Amino acid sequence: MSGTAHHVDTPPRPKPEDLLLEIRNLKIEARVYPPGETPRDVTIVDGVSLTLARGKVLGLIGESGAGKSTIGLSAMAYGRGGVRITGGEVILNGRDILKTGKDGVRKLRGAEVCYVAQSAAAAFNPAHRLMDQVVEAAILHGSATRAEAEKRAKHLFRKLSLPNPDTIGDRYPHQVSGGQLQRVMTAMALCSEPDLIVFDEPTTALDVTTQIDVLAAIKDAIRDTGVAALYITHDLAVVAQVSDEIMVLRHGKLVEWGGTRQIIKEPRQEYTNALVSVHHIEHEEHAPTANPILSARNITAAYGGGPVKVLKNVSVDIFPGQTLAVVGESGSGKSTLARAITGLLPPEEGSVAFNGRTLSKALKDRTRDDLRELQMIYQMADVAMNPRQTVGTIIGRPLEFYFGMKGRERDKRVAELLDKIEMGKGFIDRYPAELSGGQKQRVCIARALAAKPKLIICDEVTSALDPLVAHGILELLLGLQKDENVAYLFITHDLATVKSIADSIAVMYRGEVVRYGPKSKVLSPPFDAYTDLLLSSVPEMELGWLEKAIKGRRMESAGN
Amino acid sequence: MGGSPILRLIAQRVAMGILLLFAVSALIFAGTQILPGDVAASILGQSATPTALANLRQELGLNDPAYVRYFRWLGGILTGDLGTALTTRQDIATTLGPRLWNTLFLAFWTAVVAIPLAILLGLLAVRYRNGPIDKAISGFALASTSLPEFFIGYLLIFFFAVKLQWFPSISTVYDGMPFLEKLQAIVLPGTALLLVVLAHMMRMTRAAILNVMQSAYVETAELKGLSQLNIIRKHAFPNAIAPIVNVVMLNLAFLVVGVVVVEVIFVYPGMGQYLVDHVAKRDVPVVQAVGLIFAAVYISLNIVADIASILANPRLRHPR
Numbered sequence: 001m002s003g004t005a006h007h008v009d010t011p012p013r014p015k016p017e018d019l020l021l022e023i024r025n026l027k028i029e030a031r032v033y034p035p036g037e038t039p040r041d042v043t044i045v046d047g048v049s050l051t052l053a054r055g056k057v058l059g060l061i062g063e064s065g066a067g068k069s070t071i072g073l074s075a076m077a078y079g080r081g082g083v084r085i086t087g088g089e090v091i092l093n094g095r096d097i098l099k100t101g102k103d104g105v106r107k108l109r110g111a112e113v114c115y116v117a118q119s120a121a122a123a124f125n126p127a128h129r130l131m132d133q134v135v136e137a138a139i140l141h142g143s144a145t146r147a148e149a150e151k152r153a154k155h156l157f158r159k160l161s162l163p164n165p166d167t168i169g170d171r172y173p174h175q176v177s178g179g180q181l182q183r184v185m186t187a188m189a190l191c192s193e194p195d196l197i198v199f200d201e202p203t204t205a206l207d208v209t210t211q212i213d214v215l216a217a218i219k220d221a222i223r224d225t226g227v228a229a230l231y232i233t234h235d236l237a238v239v240a241q242v243s244d245e246i247m248v249l250r251h252g253k254l255v256e257w258g259g260t261r262q263i264i265k266e267p268r269q270e271y272t273n274a275l276v277s278v279h280h281i282e283h284e285e286h287a288p289t290a291n292p293i294l295s296a297r298n299i300t301a302a303y304g305g306g307p308v309k310v311l312k313n314v315s316v317d318i319f320p321g322q323t324l325a326v327v328g329e330s331g332s333g334k335s336t337l338a339r340a341i342t343g344l345l346p347p348e349e350g351s352v353a354f355n356g357r358t359l360s361k362a363l364k365d366r367t368r369d370d371l372r373e374l375q376m377i378y379q380m381a382d383v384a385m386n387p388r389q390t391v392g393t394i395i396g397r398p399l400e401f402y403f404g405m406k407g408r409e410r411d412k413r414v415a416e417l418l419d420k421i422e423m424g425k426g427f428i429d430r431y432p433a434e435l436s437g438g439q440k441q442r443v444c445i446a447r448a449l450a451a452k453p454k455l456i457i458c459d460e461v462t463s464a465l466d467p468l469v470a471h472g473i474l475e476l477l478l479g480l481q482k483d484e485n486v487a488y489l490f491i492t493h494d495l496a497t498v499k500s501i502a503d504s505i506a507v508m509y510r511g512e513v514v515r516y517g518p519k520s521k522v523l524s525p526p527f528d529a530y531t532d533l534l535l536s537s538v539p540e541m542e543l544g545w546l547e548k549a550i551k552g553r554r555m556e557s558a559g560n
Numbered sequence: 561m562g563g564s565p566i567l568r569l570i571a572q573r574v575a576m577g578i579l580l581l582f583a584v585s586a587l588i589f590a591g592t593q594i595l596p597g598d599v600a601a602s603i604l605g606q607s608a609t610p611t612a613l614a615n616l617r618q619e620l621g622l623n624d625p626a627y628v629r630y631f632r633w634l635g636g637i638l639t640g641d642l643g644t645a646l647t648t649r650q651d652i653a654t655t656l657g658p659r660l661w662n663t664l665f666l667a668f669w670t671a672v673v674a675i676p677l678a679i680l681l682g683l684l685a686v687r688y689r690n691g692p693i694d695k696a697i698s699g700f701a702l703a704s705t706s707l708p709e710f711f712i713g714y715l716l717i718f719f720f721a722v723k724l725q726w727f728p729s730i731s732t733v734y735d736g737m738p739f740l741e742k743l744q745a746i747v748l749p750g751t752a753l754l755l756v757v758l759a760h761m762m763r764m765t766r767a768a769i770l771n772v773m774q775s776a777y778v779e780t781a782e783l784k785g786l787s788q789l790n791i792i793r794k795h796a797f798p799n800a801i802a803p804i805v806n807v808v809m810l811n812l813a814f815l816v817v818g819v820v821v822v823e824v825i826f827v828y829p830g831m832g833q834y835l836v837d838h839v840a841k842r843d844v845p846v847v848q849a850v851g852l853i854f855a856a857v858y859i860s861l862n863i864v865a866d867i868a869s870i871l872a873n874p875r876l877r878h879p880r
Binding site for chain 1: 775776777779780781782783784785786787794795798799874875878
């Protein structure tokens with residue numbers, strides 16, 4: 001799609017008496033500090049306008065850097081970090097809140113507009129009880145006495161189906177689960193009885209099985225209280241469940257804005273269409289061969305020799321040039337399995353056979369070839385690379401370490417590897433900070449490939465990436481697998497990814513493998529209760545999916 | 561092991577502290593043994609006869625093996641007997657008592673002013689961060705730490721004792737001295753100490769709170785419409801307590817242990833003066849006793865800091 005301005009159809013304007021929020025020609029800038037260059041201002045949001053009627057929900061959707069959170073926060077006259085609102089108007093309840101001054105802004109935040117953050121675990125103050133934080137804004141702005149506010153809060157806790165609604169407020173943030181905390185945060189926003197709530201990716205950090213409950217709770221609360229909402233997310237399937245209208249953003253500009261049904265059923269812009277249809281890669285599953293490259297047998301492991309076993313009698317096989325996907329919610333032991341296989345966490349019982357030999361349990365007892373043939377790629381590419389080393393140094397390091405390559409030979413191989421990850425040797429002198437998220441992950445893949453491994457463990461390698469970027473990474477991984485005959489142990493919580501890449505699947509739940517086999521078998525009924533819950537919790541881009549999914553499930557999710 | 565995890569953690573810290581104190585006592589004893597010079601010779605002077613020296617050594621028990629002397633010394637301390645000063649033949653505990661009291665008096669009143677002042681300045685610096693107030697506070701603090709305490713001491717004497725004649729230049733205190741006069745006597749040494757410890761505490765307070773100000777829950781508070789001062793007071797400060805208490809305790813320890821120079825400058829009859837006098841005379845029992853008291857103060861204040869950090873952590877106070 002070209003960068004030139006195009007005409008965007010907008011939904012009909014709300015009637016004047018219904019109009020709650022109007023943003024006109026919003027322009028937001030931030031100062032960036034690129035390495036080795038002088039700081040400069042970049043435009044994050046450019047000329048975005050929107051209107052929102054009382055009691056309606058507008059979904060803001062886009063990839064990271066689209067400016068959706070920034071627009072959401074502008075409805076509270078707030079700029080995160082060095083972000084400045086430099087142009088336009090934000091009219092809330094009939095006045096431009098950008099012109100009300102510091103005191104005016106303080107009076108409306110937490111009273112007329114409230115905020116629900118992505119990570120409630122970080123957004124609650126660990127030093128105070130939940131109730132004190134939930135009622136704080138209502139009391140501060142004088143919308144209720146303490147007793148009234150607490151009564152209101154307990155009512156909201158009940159409405160959001162939190163357990164023990166009368167006493168949960170006495171707890172500290174660390175004493176309740178992530179899904180519960182997210183609901184308490186929603187109650188906190190509703191407690192001041194605001195006109196508008198800004199939901200900033202409220203379910204993104206949750207497990208898919210927990211997300212569905214929180215989503216349903218938020219949806220009910222919005223409907224029952226009649227509050228209006230800006231719902232920010234990168235997941236179109238999620239936003240389709242809660243919004244009346246959806247606004248698609250890219251690079252700080254409006255792409256398309258329309259009713260929810262129109263956006264997901266009849267997208268008018270090419271970019272929206274790409275978002276709607278991104279998920280599928282057809283991947284033909286390979287049958288198991290005679291000799292697995294890696295065979296983990298009866299692995300039992302615990303942290304610090306404690307009584308709680310994080311892995312219980314886990315056995316899986318990975319075949320040469322194939323992919324085993326390990327799925328499950330957080331805490332199910334997926335990453336611990338990777339740690340046990342790599343020797344970072346020596347298992348208490350069981351053994352790992354790799355390429356025909358039995359691996360030592362502890363990392364320090366393994367040979368250099370053991371280390372070389374078993375590589376790892378991580379979720380957070382930025383922290384897995386030394387920010388002070390260039391791409392050339394990062395990829396060249398395993399070449400020196402494992403193969404003793406030096407000078408021109410090494411540089412030639414680095415250039416080859418950069419070609420393989422579709423980046424080219426122009427990147428050789430760049431620093432990680434100069435790369436995008438997807439490019440960083442590609443460099444990590446090249447570094448793993450440099451060792452000529454037989455198996456690469458991929459731990460949530462696409463989870464931190466935008467869907468379109470993640471799609472590119474998955475295609476790259478599949479292509480490399482074909483060329484290099486490398487096997488993957490692919491850890492993920494995302495079932496769409498699993499379908500795209502796996503040959504066999506292991507479903508983990510509370511440290512055990514509950515379902516294991518070839519992809520086609522694992523994903524066909526009859527299902528065990530947990531796999532059923534997992535599969536039915538994956539949001540589908542379909543109106544009314546949420547209600548249907550909640551009604552149809554056989555097992556309560558752990559987030560309750 | 562049962563009971564609440566918090567009590568167990570505290571018990572562990574206290575036990576570690578006691579163990580550490582024993583280790584320090586052994587080190588102090590060993591250290592004073594290595595020091596060159598002979599106590600008997602220094603008591604009797606250059607002209608002493610070998611017989612006299614031998615007799616004195618016998619009398620002082622200096623001929624026994626080191627470990628016997630160590631346990632004799634340790635046993636004495638545990639029963640409240642710090643031994644006898646070699647040079648003056650006085651009981652150390654009785655001489656030391658009032659001097660320890662004086663040092664604690666000076667430290668206490670300095671702390672009473674310094675700690676709240678440092679935390680208040682730290683909070684103000686955060687509230688007006690990067691503005692002129694913050695820069696003024698930081699600049700003043702940096703200047704005062706950069707100046708050595710003896711220099712500050714003499715500056716104070718020059719201006720406030722000699723020129724303005726507001727306070728005495730020699731901080732004499734004695735038993736039965738009226739409280740207000742005592743306070744007046746310690747104003748100058750107290751100020752010198754205050755200027756040394758203030759900057760460190762204030763800068764750490766500022767850094768600790770600023771660190772917390774980056775957290776998401778501070779943003780939450782801001783989006784609830786709280787004022788800056790309330791955000792700092794209610795949401796940032798409670799989470800910065802542990803590092804602040806740590807630096808406060810470190811400086812409290814300095815107020816007791818590090819007063820030597822300031823006490824000498826102002827001729828203040830405290831532990832520091834006493835220590836310096838007896839180091840010069842090679843009076844080993846006194847040096848050992850004072851060293852051990854300093855170590856005890858240091859270790860116990862650190863235990864207090866540790867316990868405060870444990871108590872400040874809601875995860876430990878309220879386990880799941």
